[in-house]
Amino acid sequence: MECDVRCGESLMDRERRRPGRPTGRQHVVDRERVLDAAERAIAQYGAGVSIEAIAREAGVTKPIVYARVGKRTEVSDALAQRLADRLMEASAAAIGARRTGRGQLVAMIQSSLETLAAHRELFLFVTGGASEEMPQRTLFLAGQSAKPMADQIAAWRKAAGLDPSVALAWAYGVVGLLNMVSLWWITESDQPAERVAEQLADLLWSGLAGITPQRSAELRPNPQT
Amino acid sequence: MECDVRCGESLMDRERRRPGRPTGRQHVVDRERVLDAAERAIAQYGAGVSIEAIAREAGVTKPIVYARVGKRTEVSDALAQRLADRLMEASAAAIGARRTGRGQLVAMIQSSLETLAAHRELFLFVTGGASEEMPQRTLFLAGQSAKPMADQIAAWRKAAGLDPSVALAWAYGVVGLLNMVSLWWITESDQPAERVAEQLADLLWSGLAGITPQRSAELRPNPQT
DNA sequence: GCAATATCTTACTGGCGGTAAGTACTATGG
DNA sequence: CCATAGTACTTACCGCCAGTAAGATATTGC
Secondary structure, three states: OHHHHHHHHHOOOOOOOOOOOOOOOOOOOOHHHHHHHHHHHHHHHOOOOOHHHHHHHHOOOHHHHHHHOOOHHHHHHHHHHHHHHHHHHHHHHHHOOOOOHHHHHHHHHHHHHHHHHHOHHHHHHHHHOOOOOHHHHHHHHHHHHHHHHHHHHHHHHHHOOOOHHHHHHHHHHHHHHHHHHHHHHHHHOOOOHHHHHHHHHHHHHHOOOOOOOOHHHHOOOOOOO | OHHHHHHHHHOOOOOOOOOOOOOOOOOOOOHHHHHHHHHHHHHHHOOOOOHHHHHHHHOOOHHHHHHHOOOHHHHHHHHHHHHHHHHHHHHHHHHOOOOOHHHHHHHHHHHHHHHHHHOHHHHHHHHHOOOOOHHHHHHHHHHHHHHHHHHHHHHHHHHOOOOHHHHHHHHHHHHHHHHHHHHHHHHHOOOOHHHHHHHHHHHHHHOOOOOOOOHHHHOOOOOOO
């Protein structure tokens, strides 16, 4: 039958297609596999990938992508979730042994930079998505990282006897700062991540007032790109 | 002649169309008018406006938009330039009399928030633009504000006897922070701009270390949105 | 074996960005 | 005064892609 041929083509060789009345079985290509494929396709073709390319990469056709995940923005949201998780995970691991607040901050920033650089196109796909509903989407995405961070900040502030109501604004601010600096660093800076992380930590930890000793001064100054 | 009718339709009533060999005259609808129309169309239809809608608003047809300004990204860039100018202007005006560094910072932040809120959809159009080449575009746009700011920061730091090489990273960070917080504030916060500006100034001026007296503590704490 | 049902694909629609070719009009040269 | 050259603008089109509807195919229950 010709299906043998077509199945081989479209589903690659990962276990013959299994249509027909279900026995409670999972889909041949489930949501996670589609998202995996989406990541690969994005890495390969850039942030402007077509849905069809994603489907091809998954070894299925477009409607399957819509059935498993949804429209483009929903693909983007799902991948944003993955990316946020990876950022959290990487940060947690990097912070690890660090003791001082500032040391933790540097570790967090540096791991964020490196994680985003490692998933450059994914980062661009997720942040550069689609028009029109961008406000909701960007905020939702940023909130993914910002809300946990706000809790953390509020806790610290409370423990220090300071007003915790600044937490949310600060958290969104830090997320935005990291976003933009990551974009800049990935695209046109060639300084090592550690150095940029130190610089940002100077800003975030000690502030613009700049009355505290500058740790970045310990590093050899470099011309900017 | 039927042209009388068509001219009236397409060019509205702003001075009959003037085709034919030019006598050095300007275009009937010049670049600035197209950009004005683009702003109006964006304000009306949101960040997802079609080029055709912009053309209609200008009283011309699509190719004219392409002839005067260029493709969608170029429209976006031109409007970004306008917005950046307005931000600068508003900041300069707001800073005005302020004396202290921190006071200037608060004024700058607050005026940015208010300016962006006043041009909400334009802000979203400019930042939410198009896919694929987003990196270059976002950075170009951010750089518009970040580079002058970097010069300022470098000057301040040098004057204070501190390492100025942090300037670029800091500037992009501050721009990103303002971007994100503006988006958040415009979309889902109902706190007054002044309060948010104070909070951010706390972060940027004194840093996360939080060992300096907190001015925001002087304001009555509110539940976050 | 036959019907019911889940699964995947082919094939299509609508809309938009961008462009090429055509039309209407004015000034200048003979 | 007429033809020609040259410009301003429009109509009409192409290609592309997101999203969907209808059709084909295989598997299970009875």
